[in-house]
Amino acid sequence: MELSKNYIPASAEDKWYQYWMDKQYFRSVPDERPPFTIVIPPPNVTGVLHMGHTLNETVQDILVRHARMSGFNACWVPGSDHASIATESKVVNMLKEEKGIEKSQLTRPEFLKYAYEWKEKYGGIIYHQIKKLGCSVDWDRVSFTMDDHYYQAVIRVFVDLYNKGLIYRGARMINWDPKAKTALSDEEVEYKEINGKLYHVKYAVVNAAGEATGEFITIATQRPETIMGDTAICVNPDDERYAHLKGHYAVVPLVNRKVPVIFDEYVDKEFGTGALKVTPAHDINDYNLGLKHNLEVVDTLNDDGTLSAAAIVFVGEDRFRARKKVIAALAEEGLLVKEQEYTTRLGYSQRNPDTVVEPRISTQWFVKMADMAQPALDAVVNGEVKIHPGDRFLATYKYWMENVKDWCISRQLWWGQQIPAWYDDAGQFVVAETHDDALKLYAEKFGKTATTLRQDEDCLDTWFSSWLWPMEVFNGISQPDNADINYYYPTSVLVTGQDIIFFWVARMIMAGLEYKHEKPFSDVYFTGMVRDKLGRKMSKQLGNSPDLLELIERFGADAVRFGIMISSPAGNDLLFDDTSCEQGRNFNNKMWNALKLVKMWKPGQNTGAPVPEFAVEWMENRLNEVHAEVEKLFKDFRLSEALKAIYSLIWDDFCSWYLEWIKPGFEQPIDAGVYEKTIGFFERLLQLLHPFMPFVSEELYHLLRERQPGDDLVIRQFVAPAATHQPILVEGALAKEVITSIRDARNKNQVKPKDTIALHIETRHQNAFQRIESILAKQLNARELTYTKEAIPGAVSLVVGKDKFYMVTDTEVDPAAQKESLLKDLVYQQGFLKSVDAKLANEKFVQNAKPEAVEAERRKKADCEARIQAIEESLKLL
RNA sequence: GGGAGCUUAGCUCAGCUGGUUCAGAGCAUCUGCCUUACAAGCAGAGGGUCGACGGUUCGAAUCCGCCAGCUCCCA
Numbered sequence: 017m018e019l020s021k022n023y024i025p026a027s028a029e030d031k032w033y034q035y036w037m038d039k040q041y042f043r044s045v046p047d048e049r050p051p052f053t054i055v056i057p058p059p060n061v062t063g064v065l066h067m068g069h070t071l072n073e074t075v076q077d078i079l080v081r082h083a084r085m086s087g088f089n090a091c092w093v094p095g096s097d098h099a100s101i102a103t104e105s106k107v108v109n110m111l112k113e114e115k116g117i118e119k120s121q122l123t124r125p126e127f128l129k130y131a132y133e134w135k136e137k138y139g140g141i142i143y144h145q146i147k148k149l150g151c152s153v154d155w156d157r158v159s160f161t162m163d164d165h166y167y168q169a170v171i172r173v174f175v176d177l178y179n180k181g182l183i184y185r186g187a188r189m190i191n192w193d194p195k196a197k198t199a200l201s202d203e204e205v206e207y208k209e210i211n212g213k214l215y216h217v218k219y220a221v222v223n224a225a226g227e228a229t230g231e232f233i234t235i236a237t238q239r240p241e242t243i244m245g246d247t248a249i250c251v252n253p254d255d256e257r258y259a260h261l262k263g264h265y266a267v268v269p270l271v272n273r274k275v276p277v278i279f280d281e282y283v284d285k286e287f288g289t290g291a292l293k294v295t296p297a298h299d300i301n302d303y304n305l306g307l308k309h310n311l312e313v314v315d316t317l318n319d320d321g322t323l324s325a326a327a328i329v330f331v332g333e334d335r336f337r338a339r340k341k342v343i344a345a346l347a348e349e350g351l352l353v354k355e356q357e358y359t360t361r362l363g364y365s366q367r368n369p370d371t372v373v374e375p376r377i378s379t380q381w382f383v384k385m386a387d388m389a390q391p392a393l394d395a396v397v398n399g400e401v402k403i404h405p406g407d408r409f410l411a412t413y414k415y416w417m418e419n420v421k422d423w424c425i426s427r428q429l430w431w432g433q434q435i436p437a438w439y440d441d442a443g444q445f446v447v448a449e450t451h452d453d454a455l456k457l458y459a460e461k462f463g464k465t466a467t468t469l470r471q472d473e474d475c476l477d478t479w480f481s482s483w484l485w486p487m488e489v490f491n492g493i494s495q496p497d498n499a500d501i502n503y504y505y506p507t508s509v510l511v512t513g514q515d516i517i518f519f520w521v522a523r524m525i526m527a528g529l530e531y532k533h534e535k536p537f538s539d540v541y542f543t544g545m546v547r548d549k550l551g552r553k554m555s556k557q558l559g560n561s562p563d564l565l566e567l568i569e570r571f572g573a574d575a576v577r578f579g580i581m582i583s584s585p586a587g588n589d590l591l592f593d594d595t596s597c598e599q600g601r602n603f604n605n606k607m608w609n610a611l612k613l614v615k616m617w618k619p620g621q622n623t624g625a626p627v628p629e630f631a632v633e634w635m636e637n638r639l640n641e642v643h644a645e646v647e648k649l650f651k652d653f654r655l656s657e658a659l660k661a662i663y664s665l666i667w668d669d670f671c672s673w674y675l676e677w678i679k680p681g682f683e684q685p686i687d688a689g690v691y692e693k694t695i696g697f698f699e700r701l702l703q704l705l706h707p708f709m710p711f712v713s714e715e716l717y718h719l720l721r722e723r724q725p726g727d728d729l730v731i732r733q734f735v736a737p738a739a740t741h742q743p744i745l746v747e748g749a750l751a752k753e754v755i756t757s758i759r760d761a762r763n764k765n766q767v768k769p770k771d772t773i774a775l776h777i778e779t780r781h782q783n784a785f786q787r788i789e790s791i792l793a794k795q796l797n798a799r800e801l802t803y804t805k806e807a808i809p810g811a812v813s814l815v816v817g818k819d820k821f822y823m824v825t826d827t828e829v830d831p832a833a834q835k836e837s838l839l840k841d842l843v844y845q846q847g848f849l850k851s852v853d854a855k856l857a858n859e860k861f862v863q864n865a866k867p868e869a870v871e872a873e874r875r876k877k878a879d880c881e882a883r884i885q886a887i888e889e890s891l892k893l894l
Numbered sequence: 895g896g897g898a899g900c901u902u903a904g905c906u907c908a909g910c911u912g913g914u915u916c917a918g919a920g921c922a923u924c925u926g927c928c929u930u931a932c933a934a935g936c937a938g939a940g941g942g943u944c945g946a947c948g949g950u951u952c953g954a955a956u957c958c959g960c961c962a963g964c965u966c967c968c969a
Contacts (some may be wrong), residue, residue: 022934201919207969276916361969411898412967421969514966545966549906583906588899591906595921599926602934609932616931657908660919665906675931682930749915763938769929797929823953855913869913869953876914 019615023608025572025601028715033147041084042152042522042732044091046503052083052090053507055486056153057520058161060099060478061283064138065145066561067546067554067580067592068513074577075543076511077151077656081707084152086734091504092152093489096139096759100194100432100478101204102367103294107131107431124430131431135160146563150573150710152730159489161481163819164814169493170433170481171449178447182423185437185445189303190424192376194321194335194363196427198625199380201477202421205363205373207315210486211361214288215240216353217346219249219266222274226265229284233258233266233277234353236288239298240346241339241436244327245272245316248294250305253279256291263432271328278309319428335374360489375674381426381435381474385526391576392525393417395535402527403540404653409517416518425525426476440466483523486536493531507537514542540652544589546580551591567597574709575600581659581708593619603663604712607702610671611716613679616695620685630787632693633741634748638669639674639700641745646704655708662704673752677791696719703732706813750817752789755795758823759817762796764837765812765829774800774824776808781819813890815841818882820890831894842887849880 036042044051054076059069076092084090107130111117119127139160146153160166177183191200217240218232233249251258251264261277268275275294283292296306297315306313316327321335329345330338346352363373396413397400403409426435438454439445446461448454451469460468487493492501506528511523521540528536546554549793554561567576571594578600583590642665649658678694680686698720702713704727716730758775767773777785777796782803785792793801804822807813809820812829815838855861855873861871 019931022932185936238937307898408899415968517967551965588907593906593921596906598934602932605934606932609935611931613931652910662906666917669931672936679931760938764927766926769927769937855953859954861913862952865913866937872913 019608019612023572023604023712024572025604025711026569029148029150029568029711031572032711032714033150034066036152036728036730037155037218039728040449041728042092043155043156043613044089044154046499047089051073051508052080052088053093053504054080054509054511055093055489055507056095057099057510057512057516058095058482058485059142059391059759060097060102064141065476065564066760067564068543070149070512070564071509071543071546071590072147073149073151074580075160075541075655076509077149077577077710078581078707079509079511079541079650080152081681081710081730084651085703085706085732090152091154091157092157093157093159094143094146094153095157095718096135096142096153097161097163097478097482097485098135098431099392099428100427100475101198101200103131103134104194104431105367110134113492114463116377127430138200147571148565148568149577151473152710157489158358159485161478161485165491165494166481166484166488168266168449169484169488169491170476171436173484174433174476174480175436175447175449175883177383182388183380183381183447184384185381186381186424188382188424189300189375190378190380191192191363191365192374192378193368193371194317194319194374195368195371196429197319199378199424199426201364201424201479201672202768203479203842204366204367206366207361207363209359209361212238212362214238214356215343215357216289216356217243217293218351218353219269221277221294221719222267224263224265225613226274229264233261233291234289235291235293237293237732238358239295239339241267241323241330241335241340242295242298242316243293243316243342244323244329245295245297246273246275246293247296247306247312247314248275248281248309250280250294251290252281252285253278253285253590257290268347269349278305278311279397280305280308288510297377298375303375303377306661313377314702315377317376321374340841341587343368357464370538374539380424381476383423383425385420385422385481388530389417389420389522389527390881391529392522397526401535401538401540406875409542411515413517413522416522423477423482426474427477428473429475432478433481435472436473437472438469439472440469445472457563479519479523482520483527484531486524486528487532488577498713500677505532506535509539509541510537511543513540513545515545517542547589548591549591549593554592559655560712562594564591567594571597571601572604572711574604574712578603578659578709581656583656584664599710603667603708606667607670607712607716610666610675610698611719613675614698617686617691619688619691621688623680623685623687625680625684625687627690627788628678628686628788631674631749632690632743634744635670635674635697636693637740637744638665638748639697640737641740642669643700644740647737659708662701662708666701666705669699673748676795680803703729703734706730706732727872747788750784751791754788754792754821757814758796758821761812761814761823764833765823765825765827767825767827769797771826772797772799774802776802776804776811776822776824778804778806778822779819806894808888809893813893814838815883815886815890818879818886820886834889835894838887840890842884842891845884845887849877852877852880 022747057072059065078725080090111119111130117787174183191205192798214236216234216236218234221233222228222230224228235249237243246268251403264277265274266277282301294305296311296313298317314326316324317335318324323330323333323335323338325331330341333341343352365371365373394405394412396410403413436449437445437447438458443458444462446454447455448457454469454575455466458469463860485495485506487501487505490501490504491498492505510521524536528534548554549556549558552560575597579597580592582596582599640660644656645661650660678690701719702717706713710730714729718850773796775792775796779785789801792798808822808824811819811824812834813822854874857879
């Protein structure tokens with residue numbers, strides 16, 4: 017068969033993915049094997065996979081494929097989540113821009129129809145990308161957080177937690193997104209540092225009777241537009257400047273409301289003017305002060321961020337425009353004392369990053385977290401769930417769990433599970449899974465029949481559905497104790513980004529413990545953030561995130577997987593650069609060419625040429641050694657190191673050394689036994705590589721020789737590596753070292769590659785060289801290789817280890833260059849010897865150090881002295 | 895303000911339980927090669943007082959303290 021010059025990924029990739037699917041290799045059903053389960057962290061349906069996903073999916077595929085090849089029943093469940101707020105805002109925008117429809121014109125079912133269409137379209141794009149990347153997911157198990165059974169599960173959990181008293185409804189200070197017009201959880205708010213201003217505003221003081229005292233009290237605020245909601249001025253009780261104002265009032269500018277001056281330790285005397293305006297409706301701290309001092313709450317904002325009627329002035333103006341107008345009005349009245357530059361942190365909506373979140377009092381649904389947090393914290397602290405890399409994230413996890421606040425789960429959105437609470441006209445409610453249940457429950461609870469019950473308009477936070485993911489993808493909530501959940505749960509590993517440790521990981525552990533009384537997964541592997549090569553976050557605004565499909569087209573999926581894995585230790589950010597994909601592509605090519613070489617050989621019996629037994633034995637041992645190492649690295653989740661080890665084994669050991677050692681002469685046959693062994697090595701190498709680079713390895717596996725049906729690499733089971741025979745590895749290392757040193761000498765003496773040399777070895781360990789003689793001769797282009805007991809005049813002499821080598825060349829050599837390199841080595845060795853001697857002369861070292869360490873130093877000394885002697889003798893000859 | 899992590903070759907990073915298998919890898923650089931698998935390649939080479947200072951130890955890139963710079967999380 018004619019093999020192309022270079023490896024061409026595209027056709028091989030599509031072919032093999034289809035083949036694997038046709039053979040149902042990714043399909044998993046419970047059987048007698050142990051399960052290895054991964055549930056995909058659902059990418060949301062708002063767009064396409066970015067490089068962060070690519071890293072995530074690649075890591076999961078590596079783990080799953082490795083498990084599938086190691087005797088496990090591997091099951092990787094794909095899916096996506098509905099991303100309530102993100103998707104809804106995209107759909108709303110799309111409707112407005114493409115169809116000119118406002119959400120308010122639509123009924124809930126009409127809107128949901130559009131949302132589902134949108135989900136079909138973008139969910140499909142994501143699945144296509146997952147395929148292109150080679151992910152071995154079980155396509156019969158695709159899950160979506162809004163599937164019917166999933167929807168039911170979420171509702172059931174809500175009702176259950178409500179009945180257990182773990183969900184409650186109440187008015188609390190929450191984070192409000194005025195653009196999406198919905199509540200957010202604390203985790204969905206991102207704080208950014210910005211340059212703001214602190215405005216000093218003076219309020220007139222009046223006495224209890226309401227008479228002006230002629231005095232003013234000056235407060236400092238970042239948010240002058242909220243002063244219409246002020247219901248007190250607060251100062252520190254120890255602040256002498258304001259002590260005399262006890263029992264007095266202040267007049268809120270613009271609206272002339274008389275508010276009390278109150279005293280509380282909360283106020284920092286040093287900050288601003290030491291006087292604080294208190295606006296309980298629009299600041300969490302003010303809200304708490306309000307509760308303590310029984311203050312009135314005046315909510316001056318509408319849900320869209322404009323001023324409400326309660327503000328009296330500038331009603332209907334946007335909050336930021338209103339701020340400017342308030343400042344102008346205050347200045348006009350002479351109440352604005354000064355403006356001061358001020359850095360502060362503002363909360364932005366995670367899903368509407370340009371929108372400043374408004375603290376607001378609102379009636380919402382909450383999950384009580386404290387009781388559920390405790391077992392989830394214990395599970396991680398006692399190691400039941402292991403986090404990788406552990407040291408770094410354990411503290412973060414603990415802190416959040418120990419300080420967890422109640423979780424606001426209601427959203428004023430339509431795209432999501434609608435809250436199963438049912439209200440009568442008076443606002444009394446019951447919580448039930450269905451309308452019928454609600455009617456029955458209502459009758460029981462209130463002793464009367466409800467004429468109409470209206471379901472809560474709001475829907476649930478997406479994370480309130482995705483925390484059930486490891487269970488409900490197996491119908492674990494909707495059909496408890498079914499065969500799948502019993503077999504696959506708890507899952508094996510969760511691979512995800514560290515940014516959602518609270519959103520998801522922590523809450524999944526809580527839900528798993530609550531509903532299965534068992535952890536949802538044994539290990540959590542956090543990947544780092546993918547940044548561009550300048551270290552910047554990848555983002556749409558910067559346009560620095562490469563398009564995955566385009567990358568695959570340019571380099572092939574294997575090369576992209578290689579590129580992203582080669583430099584991404586667990587938990588560390590990685591700077592992604594095309595050149596690492598290039599390295600992956602070159603690696604493909606290297607293996608392709610090795611295949612071409614091997615395919616070119618004609619195996620024969622009794623070829624007459626010496627059989628390179630040493631090379632074969634050495635390669636076998638190297639393979640076993642690295643295989644064992646790779647298994648250990650897998651256990652520790654050090655995947656990029658495992659890939660590096662395999663890469664180097666294939667490129668360096670196999671291609672650069674082994675194949676050269678066994679390569680027959682031009683158009684000469686190769687020994688049939690060696691040929692068979694070599695094919696076997698190649699197969700094992702491809703097998704080791706397969707989890708990382710599935711396509712090229714499967715392709716080469718099939719090109720290497722004819723395969724029986726079902727003999728496919730994707731399911732070929734690993735055989736535990738045999739123990740290594742150390743001496744052969746040592747001899748191999750010696751061979752490499754001698755070859756490299758003499759090649760260097762050839763180079764330095766300008767001996768052309770084609771020119772032959774005669775090599776004479778002066779050693780006391782002749783038997784160590786006998787097995788590698790033919791290799792040395794071949795690799796050094798030596799026409800003659802002999803042993804000698806004395807120096808060879810006129811030869812280039814060099815020292816490797818304790819042995820001396822004489823290289824006789826046909827061309828003139830430059831003794832000065834030789835002398836220089838020998839001298840350089842001599843100086844280094846003498847320095848080294850000195851440091852070893854110093855150690856051995858130190859009595860404390862000899863007494864305290866481990867005997868092995870002392871023994872090692874003695875050996876070093878002896879070796880070093882022998883080497884120095886060899887160098888000195890060589891120098892004398894020059 | 896609280897916490898965590900990072901700082902090793904020009905760049906990106908490995909270096910687990912302290913001792914030449916400890917100063918490494920890959921890119922990049924330099925030299926020589928179109929050697930019949932591979933120039934997307936082959937054969938070699940150069941390059942770092944392991945952020946600063948102090949301590950523990952016979953011995954520190956490695957353990958401890960402190961400082962500086964960077965990053966992230968939380969308030």
